Amino acid sequence: MMIDASKLRSYAMVLSLTASSALVHGADNGLTPAAAAELLYQLESLQMEVSQLRGKIEEQSHELNKMKRNQLDRYIDLDKRLTTLLNKPAAAPVVASPLSVPVVSASPSTAGSSIVSAPIQVEKPTAEVQAAYRSAYDLVRNKSYVVADQAFTDFVVKYPRNELTGNAYYWLGELKLVQNDKAQALKNFEIVSTRFSGHTKEADALYKSGIVYDQLNQKEKARALLSQVIDGFPETNTAKLAAGYLSNIK
Missing domain, CATH: 1.25.40.10 (Tetratricopeptide repeat domain)
Incomplete structure (x- = not known):
């Protein structure tokens, strides 16, 4: 669940103003010193939570940017070898x-x-x-x-x-x-x-050819190439991908 740090800061500001007013006008408002102290304690806790959330948001932003930098185009496979x-x-x-x-x-x-x-x-x-x-x-x-x-x-x-x-x-x-x-x-x-x-790269090339033929609506060629991958390279990850893709061709 995402928490808006700006909203928390707003709440903290309201509490701060309320707490300050309570300390000054506590007697007039019927707020005891103990209650005012509790309010200030809550304020301090909220401020600490805001600080922690800000750190987490910055950390998540850094990780997201890192992932974006490392992401290859959706059409490009990793050349593992x-x-x-x-x-x-x-x-x-x-x-x-x-x-x-x-x-x-x-x-x-x-x-x-x-x-x-x-x-x-x-x-x-x-x-x-x-x-x-x-x-x-x-x-x-x-x-x-x-x-x-x-x-x-x-x-x-x-x-x-x-x-x-x-x-x-x-x-x-x-x-x-x-x-x-x-x-x-x-x-x-x-x-x-x-x-x-x-x-x-032969299995990968056959697999990609099958996908392209499917995109060109040449279903029979697509099925033949994907089946060739499955039969010719049964123990590879590419064969598993081909089987998954083949099962979805209508």
Whole structure:
């Protein structure tokens, strides 16, 4: 229950005036010294309560501001594996498929037309790649969405085969959702789940694609993708989210 500190201060002022008047005119008003003293005691107690409430209000305000500063946009998921991924030492390229051929377009706006089903060769991130990714990711955290969009676009063009490129395409999808560009968001999510099959963001990308298709009123595609998450990644939290969302599709 919220208590208005300003009202308490008003009550305290009234009591203060009443108590002062009582001490001066106590005999005339029929108020005994003991009663006047009790009134002053109540006043002091009320003032202490006001002070305590003011402290609590300031503390709650501080916590609220702290929560606001730490809140990400509703379209942006926490990248729980980011720290582990960025701290991995540089290593020789890991070949996901010896016959695969990477296809990278100049920008995510045209990337959807060049999606291939086979996974590409994946390279471990070097210190340079990690720094570039961190820089773009920090823009997302700071909600500089347009600049972050360009930064991640530059990243996928410069590092088309890197392990972090799958993450970059995923965040491009999220950024397009923030900018209400659902078609381009789908293209970026689909790149993650096709060209980067087996990536740590694959389940998340499929889940987000399912949600977007539902928002576009393409219910069958939405159900198929959400079911794919549930069947393909049964032990993940994303699968639980997909199951919950799927149960609400009408």
